[in-house]
Amino acid sequence: MTEDRDGYLKPLPTVTHEDREFWAAAREHRFVLPKCQSCGHVWFPPYASCPACLSFDRGWTEASGRGTVWGFTIMRQPYIGSFEPELPYNVVLVELEEGPMVYSNLVGIDNAAIACGLPVEAVFEDATDEITLIKFRPV
């Protein structure tokens, strides 16, 4: 991934057999979540097996992209060098309509206006030719 970053300097995911389909969908600006074909549970991150019933019969479901902000933090410390120019930046924990929790960033809002319970929807941000990040904006 490091050889073709298209000038993108921040960390990128290490794609594996478990989440290749998730990232392939994101590249097409679709948000998909793993769904158990056995018990119907929807989970994240895309482990190969269902954490609810341990079935390995995994399918995918289109996520609505909607959710609410459970919690947030404004990062002030330069832990990750490539994020330093963006300090202070927000990180949010979003509770998806389908249940799973995801980390992301909120775009299109001042950090000072971020609040728990804020309804948000997914937006797609192409980082490289291969990787598209799912972020959120206020509805």
Added chain:
Amino acid sequence: MSDREFAGKTAIVGIGGSDFAGLYRTPDPERTGEALATEAIAAAIADAGLEKSQIDGLITGGLPHYEPVAYRSGLTDVRFVVDYPQAGRMCAMALMHAATAVHHGLADYVVLFNSVVFRTQGTKFGAQPQGLLYDTIYGMASPGAQYSMGFTRYQAEYGGTEEQLGAIPVAIRSHARMTPGAIMQQEMTIDDYLASRYIAEPLRLFDYCLVNDGAAAYVVTTAERARDLAHPPVLIAGTSGRANFREWYVDLGFWDEACRSMKADLFDPLGVTTEDIDCLQVYDNFSVSVLWGLEGFGFAPKGQGLEWVQNGRIALGGELPINTSGGMLSESYLQGWNQHAEAVRQLRGQAGERQIPDCDWSLYWCLSALPGASLLCRDGLL
């Protein structure tokens, strides 16, 4: 292990630790984790009034492997050995294991320790290569940021201010100032707290524990043997654990269920209540961890913990002193191990000017992915 039969059958009989402040002032990269561990082990064995040859169990924490420490400390023929992974959450677990081992005769005298060289190693506790929820691609880094997210949520649900939260680190700092060997000796007022920089807003530098080098060790044996040793035995009334594995780490209910479960384990079989507890020596990796435990264990009403900790209630001389040697926020980040050492001093009546009058019961908790808790008491109460 918290049943009535087991309660009080085992004891901590020796404690030892390094000079946290000295090592912080003058870092010594040549003093390895193994060397620090050996110093703490030697001190704990001496404190117990035992001979090294009597130690037949060894539980290691913080270091990759028990063997180098066994060589150095001459514990080469022990009959019970366990390695715990490097993680703060393991303190109550290691104590549980040691108590179980001596109770069932796997060993007579177990020495257990934690040894860390975080400062020498330059440990940042920041970015993982790739967190479970793809953390780093969103700039999510550090345990503190996770607790910070929990605090924004807590404030949204229950209210409360950053200034109120500051009462926790301020009280704990006042205790460090009375503790020889504690790293942070400067006075800290609420204004000093509020003036400290944000790390992951709304948490500030002084909401975070220290990063330092050091070691702490205990000797555990049966209560029966303990009564023949150097100091009054400090009984292990119970230990409890309750996993809370979530990819985002902070429990969505602020560890309420885990706390209730551990409290039931520890208190119910003995008829102990929160009223009986004389001090808390708890895992203050972040100030908010103390807040959530106070509510979870029922010391403070749900959602009112920030009001509850005001006006000196948790400082020495108050109703329920917390982390009377300065905890991990101000004494040393020994990952719960310095807290148990202080509990032992308080329960022996050896805490000097920090001594809580008639200290009978001390409670420990750690709120993490693997919450753990322990209850210690003076001899004669069980």
